[in-house]
Amino acid sequence: MPADPVGASSLVMPSPIGRLELLARDGALVGIRFDAASDGTPGTRREGTDVLREARIQLGEYFEGRRRVFDLPLRPVGTAFQQRVWTALADVPWGTTTTYGALARLLGLPAGASRAVGAANGANPLPVVLPCHRVVGSDGTLTGYAGGLERKALLLRLEGVATAADQDALF
Structure with a gap:
């Protein structure tokens, strides 16, 4: 992610590709970061919002081979x-x-x-x-x-x- 989304909520989850930090703001997933630190990222709030919990569930299903398509509200920031x-x-x-x-x-x-x-x-x-x-x-x-x-x-x-x-x- 290019910049830290100020005011974003985050959740860290284990995965087969390492610890992932999921970031959400205003009810949408805005970022996924690799190699997440267990103590979080400055500028984010550590809280499990509904979208973060659902993203964790769907990513878990994907990694288990049970999900092929994601159904999440997304709001990636870019040009x-x-x-x-x-x-x-x-x-x-x-x-x-x-x-x-x-x-x-x-x-x-x-x-x-x-x-x-x-x-x-x-x-x-x-x-x-x-x-x-x-x-x-x-x-x-x-x-x-x-x-x-x-x-x-x-x-x-x-x-x-x-x-x-x-x-x-x-x-």
């Missing part, structure tokens, strides 16, 4: 361009991948806009829920993930997507 990219991310189905170039084309952007799409993808304040881990390089390799490529690979494997590293392990 109009970032919002367009994040909306497109929400439509990438569970268990599939797409490329930065394919997202650019889907958004009607000119050739070469894949870098801008990648930058917006990297600024996604709601990883996992807005599945930026499902975006791969044009050759299918895992590239750029704010949480690290190990987490990206783990999330894809959880969804049944074989990564290049998985293929290499076969031979």
